[in-house]
Amino acid sequence: MTFFRSLQQVFSRYKILALLIAIALIWSFFAWQSEGAFLTARNLSNLLRQMAITAMLASGMVFVIIAGEIDLSVGSMLGLLGGVAAVLDVSFHLPFGLNLAIVLTLGLLLGLFNGYWVAYLRVPSFIVGLAGMLVFRGILLAVTDGSTIAVESETFIGFGQAYLPISVGNVLAVLLFVMLVVLTLRARANRVRYQLAVPPLWQELGKLAAIAIIIAGFVTVLNSYEGIPVPVLIMLIILGAFSFMARNTVFGRRIYAVGSNLEATRLSGVNTRLVKMALFGLMGLMCALAGLTNTARLAAGSPSAGNMGELDAIASCFIGGTSMRGGSGTILGAIIGALIMASLDNGMSMLSVESYWQMIVKGSILLLAVWIDVVSGSSER
Amino acid sequence: MAEYLLEMRGIVKDFSGVKALNGIDLAVRAGECVGLCGENGAGKSTLMKVLSAVYPHGSWTGQILWNGQELKARGIRETEEAGIVIIHQELMLVPHLSVTENIFLGNEITGFAGTLDYAAMHQRAAELMRDLKMPEVNVALPVSQYGGGHQQLIEIAKALNKKARLLILDEPTSSLTKAETAILLDIILDLKKKGVACVMISHKLDEIAAVCDTISVIRDGTHVGTRPMGELSVDQIITMMVGREITNLFPREEHPIGEVIFEARNVTCFDIDNPARKKVDDVSFQLRRGEVLGVAGLVGAGRTELAMAIFGCYPGKSSATVLLDGKPVHIDSPQTAVKSGLCLVPEDRKRHGIVPLMGVGHNITLSVPEQFSRFGVIDQAAEMQTIEKMIRRMRIKTATPMLAIQGLSGGNQQKAVFAKMLLPAPRVLILDEPTRGVDVGAKYEIYKLMMELVKEGMSIIMISSELPELLGMSDRVLVIGEGRLRGDFINNGLSQETVMAAAIGQTET
16 A cells, blocks of 8 residues: 555656656557567657657647647648648749748747637637637638648658658767756756755766667667658757746746646736737647648648647647646656557557557547546645 | 543644644543634644544544544545534635535435425525524525625534534634624534534634633644633733744834825726626825835725726726826736736735745746846746745745645745745735734734835735734725725824724714
């Protein structure tokens, strides 16, 4: 009993640890069942590429949920923006750079539009999302005329399908590590400057060493196939940037405050409406990135693109430990949640499990994950 | 028959290594009322949660004897069945359900096939209302139709309906007016005669003195002493609670008062539910530099609404002209208010003050992360330095600044909310019931802080329901009654009677 309780405490404090154990279990199961085929570099590279789109959506969604809202329109918005990108490419022959800029701007604007309805016109986000889900899908059908549009630009397709050259991957890995070392040392120096307590050096060095091993392993595996896939790189950049945002910026701080107690935050002089609207803008931006990646990966804009994408994204967030009561959750958790979802998809497809079973399993896992959150939350108070 | 109805022996409860209760004893006879006193964070609420099995048997050590038998309840249902009913500080009524439905919630009288027998329930509810001396309550109406005082009594009716033999009242009068409080205390005396025992937690010692036979004081999770009520004076009780003499209850000192810096003109608020009614009716006043302006009035007089309208957060229709240094400033939201130099420490700490999941430190800097940021990126170390400075200055007791603020006691949470509202360096600080639910020690520290602030030239508007506090701290007192300004007194030996007379509406001046 006490063992169980202390285990529960460890998990509720280090949710990420629980998630990593879940992944280890899922992977070993599939590796065993597929006789090792699941854990080949080729399949892992594939798996990461598959998860990238859901991960991009989840990266935006996690903040929306932390702020106590939800966005059901993201699947349709992804489809619409991906479709618009395909049309701009095929009908207007825009260079990819321009196309990218236009679609990202459009995504931002659509997101802000949603956010305006939620934050300023005070329509519940559930309804705004539901409406957007229909409207965006409708516009997509109108834009594509209901048919699939094959993309022509090579650069565009590369955005979803290309790999980084192996040398570039290695250089980036080293750069990343050097950056982390510099950041750690700077934070340390800063604490010393302000005469605050500093954690022991060996602890930080140990952390850095662990990170080095993870980065090295990651790059080695991917390089032993074709290199780091471009969407995976984008996903990792988002992970880094958003983690930084959540932890170190005024905006990030406010997202959590708004989600935990909106009224207290407002009475502290924070413009809570603006925070909410901006969040939806960010969500729109992520939809644009995911839409572009999706269109590039399929080399076509399709009227059914992103169907049920919102559900995968929302499930990833909840599996990743985001609280449905708002106020807590992490971007890393959401991305690991996406990895779990993608692993289940990939593994079950590999074992040729019927697709209806895949849906049943994914649904059950979601239910289980939220149950665990509820249980660990209620044990605290 | 055992001598005591309830006996708690050597109760120890710890939260991950921190002992919240360290060997507490408490005994209650049938028909006896025990006053439980102690500072916030002393362990009163924890003890009552142990007793009512919110913390089930096994999650603490010690022994509870109920009628001489050991009680090992695993949940609140079992303790209620035994006859132990707790009434929490926050009301636990469902606003949209009727009075009857609330009284019988979870305890319904049912007829054939589980259908509700409304006739029987209404009859019993009306009976309870008569017993509680409020026959005017229509038990078929939703609870939300009634004010805080009635609701508190409806809670008690609910408890009585469960055949309570021991009633635990946690700060039962914190949202009641004087008249409502008097009724409640009368009813407690009545219940005692009928053999119902009570444990009453309260910061208001005069109320404890009025109804309790015995007083039990706990401090830092240990039992300090239990005495018959008559043997202790209020001063002695306070000494037992804080463990030190408080010679100067209000640390008011001479301080210079300067020119008029703030003025509110024609503040008017309309009732949200009833837009024809004015909750605040054309109130105007001035505030000087370094002045403490007390705002007195009965509960519901419109004091909080006045503050909200000035601060730009009144939820209904309102109008106000606010001048700072003689120039009109436009305030339409808390955001513009804080920018103009106004800060508010709200009345309802839980709902409006704290961000519960966030750390104490991040709560403190909630208003002003920009102060430590460049391009929106926060310099964590610089922020932490400010946080630690504020924690030291306010003497907030917390294990680390990263601890979620919901884990702190009420007094420490309030100090953190204060710290938060000081960092924007306001010129005018509005305090709405700043010491509500705060223990004596923390109160004193808050008063001292107020003195420091006005000496630095800040001006304070303090709304309070406690007259001694208002008269002890204010330089000037405004009295609000039924939404109107009923009096504006310089506090030069001002008496409680004068203020109360104005509040009720019997001004001769």
